[in-house]
Amino acid sequence: MGLTEGHVAKTVWENPAEIVRALTPENPVIVFAPTILQDRARQFLEGFPGLVTYAVKSNPDEAVISNLVNAGIRGFDVASPFEIDLIGRLAPMAARHYHNPVRSQAEIAHAVAAGIKAWSVDSRSELDKLFARVPAGDCEISPRFKLPVLGAAYDFGSKFGASPELAAELLKAVAERGYVASLTFHPGTQCVDPAAWEHYIRTAREIADMAGVRPRRLNVGGGFPSWRVHGVEPDLPAIFERIGATTAEVFGDDAPQLVCEPGRGLCADAFAIIARVKAVRDGDAVFLNDGVYGGLTELPMIGNLDRIEVLTPEGVARTGHAAGRVVFGPTCDSVDRLPGELQLPDDIAEGDYVVIHGAGAYSVVTNTRFNGFGELRQLTVMGLE
Template identity: 90%
Template structure:
């Protein structure tokens, strides 16, 4: 469908329905609503009882970084030389915490040269690499510890984190060498239960007592949820309140300064993917122009996003009763299938569009071009409703 000059020049749309009506895009579109991102950033800044640092890995788009800075975010969790340099360029006055606990000697050297002052570590071998290159003056090293995962969509402890006993040994070693001693953990992704943080905070006090060192700061990680499914809207204020209350209870007057590093909890709800129905099989299966090799990579691991509107090419919402549908992506690989079934309107038709809300986290960075698919246009809208 040809585009008018007005449509070609338009930079901010009202909502996804207007995009569908006007453009009828053949390839997937990622729609960004900066107002939603800035509102969520302010919710964290005003509600979390400490420093908010954004986990850049979840969505490193420059527009995301710029809008977070505009909303007041002053810290970023960086996991690579690329992310260190990105934030150094876009937010030169912001704090950068290099909390990927495994780094090559070349990556450490790059970070030292860039002025990184905050590090995490989860093994003695990695700590020795930091001792060899990182100057102690005004530099913070935070042992990262892990516990059996509770209430998370998947467990980061399978890859990162020391046992509490080892974390105590690391914390004591950090303090003995003259670095600023702190602690950090990550409860796992998409934690909707405030209790996911409580046991970690209590264990942090046990680690501090065992090491004989009170941490200057306690980074409670990410794990803050985005709104993925109907009926399970995250209660961020309850999570913030539990973190603050438990920290005060277990540390008392020695309470460390708190830090968090949300990724999806900040950016997830500020984006929607518009995917088009390529075909309907005789058995009712739906084929989309996006799938697990594109912007929907996470879904088989973490579960479907079900905050979905189905629009006709004219931008009208389908409203027939829902029916369970198997949904495939566009590639030739049979793995390219969303988990289980999606509840979609019974009158869905080829050429319709699915507006999949809550798709801002990891949808850009995991997108591939497998099979020649994966082109993902990015547009801006005032709202996603």
């Protein structure tokens, strides 16, 4: 199919099928729908009973940050000097919470110089480093605590988080040294169970009681789920309601201000990856031009995205009977395989396109150029249907 100048110069496409018909891209494409991102941001802003901050690590694309600011997001969770400076440049009036609880001396000095006022911590040794460099007064330090994982795809507590007893010691020390004393936790990624937040909030009250300190704020973390499984859309309003109701119940008139830091829950559903079928080997295994060294890096860790459609090179949907297929990426490494099987139409063919929805988190940032693959072009669309 010949391409007209209008097709080549087009900057906003109607949907992924239009891109397939017009460009028949040979390399993977990630498509971004700003309207979906802004709608999700407004859902958080209107539904969550506190301050919404975006976890930049999930997708630090400048267009994502700008669209979130336009939608009303006024806070960002930053985890490195790069992210601190990125938000300082793109959203200079926004709050920046430096909630990576382990930092080098140089990183702490960079953040102090940049004017960071909110920090997290999960150990005595790291708290001592903050005491030595971070000025007291209006700076907030939030001990981060952990509990056994409940209802999440994987457990952040294996790397970060203090026990409730240690968190109480840290909270008391923070208050005694004249800092704004708060608490934070993370229930685990892709957490679909509102009870996980309830359990953490109840424990936060116990920590506060042990420390004899009323926390100024309670950051209920990220973990808010995106829509990964066909036909099972996460119930974000139920999570918001449980967080608000539990906080009011257990803290009463002493309730801390609430903060959340969604990453995946904000950005994932605003993107889709368009991958091309390189081969259908002997009518069985499917090879794509994207895989676990590219935009699909996290799938072996938390499971497949099965919100998938298959299009012919003409942009027509394949409608064959769904059958389980093993799916490999393009590299020569045998690890480059999606977990289990994907349900794909039995008439899928070489040259077709697989559109993988909900791929906006931990895709662009983890994409590599291993084996010479990994070129990932980003295009903008009006919608993803």
